[in-house]
Amino acid sequence: xTITFENQVAIVTGAARGLGRGYAEALAQRGAKxxxxxxxxxAELAAEAIRSAGGExxxxxxDVTDFEAVQRMVDRTVADWGRLDVMINNAGILRDKTFAKMxxxxxxxxxxxxxxxxxxxxxxxxxxxxxxKYGRILLTSSSSGMYGIFGQANYAAAKAAMLxxxxxxxxxxxxxxxxxxxxxxxxxxxxxxxxxxxxxERLLAPEAVAPGALFLVSKDAPSRVLLAAxxxxxxxxxxxxxxxxxxxxxxxxxxxxxxxxxxxxxxxxAREIMSGFEQADKLAASAARTLAQ
Numbered sequence: 001x002t003i004t005f006e007n008q009v010a011i012v013t014g015a016a017r018g019l020g021r022g023y024a025e026a027l028a029q030r031g032a033k034x035x036x037x038x039x040x041x042x043a044e045l046a047a048e049a050i051r052s053a054g055g056e057x058x059x060x061x062x063d064v065t066d067f068e069a070v071q072r073m074v075d076r077t078v079a080d081w082g083r084l085d086v087m088i089n090n091a092g093i094l095r096d097k098t099f100a101k102m103x104x105x106x107x108x109x110x111x112x113x114x115x116x117x118x119x120x121x122x123x124x125x126x127x128x129x130x131x132x133k134y135g136r137i138l139l140t141s142s143s144s145g146m147y148g149i150f151g152q153a154n155y156a157a158a159k160a161a162m163l164x165x166x167x168x169x170x171x172x173x174x175x176x177x178x179x180x181x182x183x184x185x186x187x188x189x190x191x192x193x194x195x196x197x198x199x200x201e202r203l204l205a206p207e208a209v210a211p212g213a214l215f216l217v218s219k220d221a222p223s224r225v226l227l228a229a230x231x232x233x234x235x236x237x238x239x240x241x242x243x244x245x246x247x248x249x250x251x252x253x254x255x256x257x258x259x260x261x262x263x264x265x266x267x268x269x270a271r272e273i274m275s276g277f278e279q280a281d282k283l284a285a286s287a288a289r290t291l292a293q
Contacts (some may be wrong), residue, residue, distance in 0.1 A: 003030065008086060011034075011086070011125070013062075014092060016038035016039075025050055031137050043061055064121060070123075089122070089137070090225065095109055099153040110155050111157065113158075119165070135173065135176070135177070135215075146163075178222035181217075183212060185230060186209075189264070244286065
């Protein structure tokens with residue numbers, strides 16, 4: 001199977017350097033027309049590099065926290081190229097400090113770029129993709145959001161939010177063939193330089209993440225996937241729920257939960273839950289079985 005993006009149009013945010021530039025260049029190499037979206041002159045330099053290599057690209061100087069600016073970018077892209085097939089949300093910043101020392105302004109700034117920036121881009125692209133009944137959206141999550149990293153309460157909160165956002169967009173976009181996935185990249189970029197061990201830095205080039213990103217925005221991509229990627233290694237991240245227990249009568253108490261906590265935590269029958277309603281149905285069915293005994 002050959003993955004191609006011929007006759008497709010893609011927007012990549014945070015694409016002047018690092019991971020975003022790697023995604024933009026890889027998309028262009030496989031035939032996509034690419035909008036290189038970023039703050040400052042770096043976007044034009046990256047777009048020119050793509051054009052020099054024979055690809056088709058335009059630069060867009062943009063702050064993703066400004067929804068009106070994002071909407072103008074999407075509208076102009078569709079006006080110029082007729083459609084929008086791929087939206088890769090990669091723009092990001094860091095404002096690392098322990099929670100005790102973190103200013104709320106720095107917390108909001110990270111949420112605004114990572115979370116609201118992704119919301120703005122998806123919102124601007126959503127109606128276009130619905131109308132053409134095709135779209136591929138990639139969100140950028142993180143091991144910090146899934147597992148936590150010391151000193152990154154703001155970043156982790158923004159990246160964990162991608163999970164819920166992805167799940168809902170997947171459900172709402174399914175009937176329009178809009179597939180939504182998240183990548184958890186591990187790579188050395190301007191944003192992460194100095195955070196990882198030296199031996200890891202030598203292996204984690206941004207270019208080694210791009211194959212996973214392109215798969216997740218391809219025509220035959222899955223949807224609702226969390227894909228960890230780094231150094232040419234790829235792993236799927238699952239969120240599962242244990243079978244749990246149901247309590248009633250006198251056992252329905254804090255002491256009952258404490259007594260049953262080991263069984264509650266037993267992962268032998270853990271499974272994915274595909275919607276909030278499914279979880280509610282699972283818990284209700286368990287309670288009904290207990291009451292019927």
